[in-house]
Amino acid sequence: MSELHLMNQRYLKYIVYLLAIYVLGWGFTDYREIFLGLITGTCFSLFNLWTMVRKQKQFEKAYQEGKSIRSMGMLSRMAAAGLAVLIAMRYPEYINLISVVIGLMTIYVVIMIDFLIQHIRD
Template identity: 60%
Template sequence: MPELKLMYIRQRKYMFLLLSVYVLGWGFTSYQSIFLGLILGTALSLFNLWLMARKVDRFGEAVAKGEKVHSLGMISRMATAVLAVMIAMKYPEKVHLISVVIGLMTSYIVIMIDYFLHSIHLHK
């Protein structure tokens, strides 16, 4: 299995772990709007991670075949973020806006942490 696909699978597992912690926090604490914002942002961040992994895979195939290379889908990822913020602004009593923004950044934080953990593991 290519290294990028293994990386995506690892990062997806971390994201699902975080989502399960957020669901538990939503269900068992009184900070439901904060955890709902984290759930919304992280779920859409996971979707963005999937989009990015798929686009990178197609990008690599196009380069290998010598075909025309398309973008990596920044507009679609930005539209997802706008959708999350619009939902948070539509229901401010249910969804905490700052938590949504933090949740949207989760995949990038997970990517960085995964990189550092994996590079430390490789150098041992």
């Protein structure tokens, strides 16, 4: 299995655990708007991770074949983040906007923490 695939599996596992904690927080606390914002942002963050990994695989394949690739998908990731913010702005009574933004950044925090853990192990 490639290193990229293993990293993607670890990130997915961490994000699913975080989402489970957020769902429990949404279900059992009075901070429903905040946890729903975290859930929304983290789901879009997970989509952005999937897009990034898919584009990285396409880039590797194109590089091995000597071809070029148009982009790494930054526009689609930005559009997904914009959609998450628009959803939060459309339903402010249910979804906290700041929590959505924090949720969107979740994958990057997970990547940094995983990097530190792997660096310490090696």
